[in-house]
Amino acid sequence: MANRSSTRCLVGRLQGQRLSCGGLTRFADPAKLRGQSNGSGKNDKMPQVTMYSTRICPYCTRARTLLKRKGVVFEEIPIDQDPGQMAVMVERSGRHTVPQIFIGDRHIGGFDDMALLDDRGELDPLLDR
Numbered sequence: 001m002a003n004r005s006s007t008r009c010l011v012g013r014l015q016g017q018r019l020s021c022g023g024l025t026r027f028a029d030p031a032k033l034r035g036q037s038n039g040s041g042k043n044d045k046m047p048q049v050t051m052y053s054t055r056i057c058p059y060c061t062r063a064r065t066l067l068k069r070k071g072v073v074f075e076e077i078p079i080d081q082d083p084g085q086m087a088v089m090v091e092r093s094g095r096h097t098v099p100q101i102f103i104g105d106r107h108i109g110g111f112d113d114m115a116l117l118d119d120r121g122e123l124d125p126l127l128d129r
C-alpha cells in the first residue's frame with residue numbers, strides 16, 4: 001500500500017527529462033523544480049500548478065496533455081488513491097468532478113475551463129509566460 005506522500009507525483013518536463021505518474025513514481029519537490037529551466041532557454045519561473053485527478057478520466061488526460069504541451073511542471077494529486085485529498089479538492093474548488101486545476105491558489109476549474117482560457121490567450125499570462 002502506498003503511503004500518503006507517494007500518492008503525489010509530478011508530471012512534466014525538467015531539463016528535457018520526463019517526470020510522470022504511474023509505475024515507479026518518481027518524486028520531486030515542486031518548490032525545487034519551480035524556477036529551474038525547462039531547457040527552452042527562457043527563464044521558466046512559474047507558479048505552482050496543481051491538478052487533482054483520477055487515473056481513469058478522459059478530461060484528466062486532456063488536461064495533462066495540454067499542460068505537458070506547454071512544458072508546465074505540475075503537481076498531480078490522484079484523489080482516487082486518497083479520499084482525504086478528494087475532500088480537500090471539493091473544499092478548495094466547490095466541485096466534485098476531476099480534474100480540478102489550480103495555478104497557485106487560483107482555481108482554474110476543469111479541463112474545459114483551462115482550454116477556454118488557453119483559447120482566449122489568458123492561460124499563458126497566468127503561468128507567467
Ligand SMILES: N[C@@H](CCC(=O)N[C@@H](CS)C(=O)NCC(=O)O)C(=O)O
Nearest residue numbers: 057058059097098099110111112113
Ligand atoms: N467539464 C468538465 C468535465 C469533468 C468530468 O466530467 N469529469 C469526470 C471524469 S472524466 C467526472 O469527474 N465524473 C464524475 C461526475 O460527474 O460526478 C471538465 O472539463 O473538466
